[in-house]
Amino acid sequence: MDRATFIKFRNLIYEQSGINIEEKKETLLVSRICKRMRALGIELDDFKTYYKYLMEDKQGREIVELIDAVSTNVTHFFREPQHFDFLSIKVDEWLKQGKRKFRLWCAACSTGEEPYTVAMIMHERCSQYQSVDCKILATDICTKVLKKGEEAEYEEDKLDSVPLKYRQKYFKRIGKNGATKKVYGIIEPIKKMVTFARLNLATPPFPMSGPFDVIFIRNVMIYFDNAVRSALLNDAYRLMAKGGLLFVGHSESLAGLLNTELKRILPSVYTKE
Template identity: 45%
Template sequence: MQPELFFVNTELLVPNLTSDQFDKIRALLYRLCGINLVPGKEGLVKTRLTKRLRVLGLKSFEGYLKHLEANPSEITTMVDFLTTNKTSFFREIHHFDYLRDSFLPPYKEKPCRIRFWSAGCSSGEEAYSVAILFKEEFSDLRRWDIRILATDISTRMLQKARDAVFEEDCLQEVPGLWRQKYFLCCQNKEPRRYGIRDDIKAMVRLARLNLMDEWPMRGPFDVIMCRNVMIYFDKPTQEKLVGRFWDLLAPGGLLLVGHSESLTTFPHKFHYAQPAVYVK
């Protein structure tokens, strides 16, 4: 009788992540990107980065750390794997209601300059939502000097923003009429996919930016949206970042943060307007 042979699928093996390796990864992320991976996130790091190790053909986290050392650009990919890039059009709609009802009316009285920054724009839905709002609110947009800057650390997310093709789930908050006006269905079969109109794309300038680096922009901006980004930072990093936003905003300018974020845990100069809305 022949012995029974068993084969192990090596793709299913999960490499071990030691506490020392976890500490090295979190120190690197914090130093380069400001991201604060607190103890207890070892399981998340192990699960998400194991997928990256398989892509690279690496069998251990020690090998991955050596790869990071030899390829500094890998840090951007690592951030992609460790952070959540969930977004959608008109997400957290109360911000857009505030812009429409409380902030934009004075700017509509006569042509003027408006500068808008989506900091941590992910795949672009936030910035394109702002462009659509401007299209709807200004009767002849060409008379206004409006610029929308959208930045992110992830080259992969920025490429998705440039492609500007979105699955139907991302458009759930877009009113039906606006969907007809500003989107074109480019894939009828499930899942349906929609491309955004070229004139909306043209309103948004996309650029890569690590918020921990020096900023090439001089401002001033009228609105800065940094939503669901600071949740990855510790309090000192949040305080420093909010101070830099203050410096770059025009008097009366807005800082919009995520609904789960707050500026109440550290000192700052902003005035509270409503949840997640602050005024310089």
């Protein structure tokens, strides 16, 4: 791929998703683009024809497919478990104070492991109380991972990070994938707590009305530049309830990006004062 064509693709992906592809990632980008070109029957060295195809696709279906191919989706249940320990403590406090309505948002939900972890935690904390209304919004830009999340079916090795008591309580075996691997499904009461929707985090303001008591924006801002990060955080702040929590990935620095009214209370955990 010549430099001018690489820059065209990089700019298009940035405009459509906020994903900032550095020059050192050119080889990775080319391999992802070739995946789409193979699917369409376009010659693998004819990148300009594929770009023209993208530009002429008035319904925008192919740009969605390209963003799906470019997106990195690494996740697992109970990832960064300290966050869920703190969430449990905070939810217990809220419940004891009489709070019975909870709204949570997992902003980059991938294949659903994060929102279902949140749902299991919330169910565990809230089940001893009556009339608790808890809903979790799970969003991602990638349509394929959203479909997987809605299916809520996971091969046995995906459950390795799930504590045994949660595995026994919130999963049921539903069959085998192929000849060997066992498949487990999330039980219906947990599935019903989570709503999946496509959302581009690079295009605030977002359509949700909020307020959210808890927002997870974890391990996604590393793919954005500071302009996109700042806009995303500002709109997340707008959507947070007073006293609400924001969780970000442990490897993500928010230095210079934070609204002054967001207070850091733990590493990678913030609250709205």
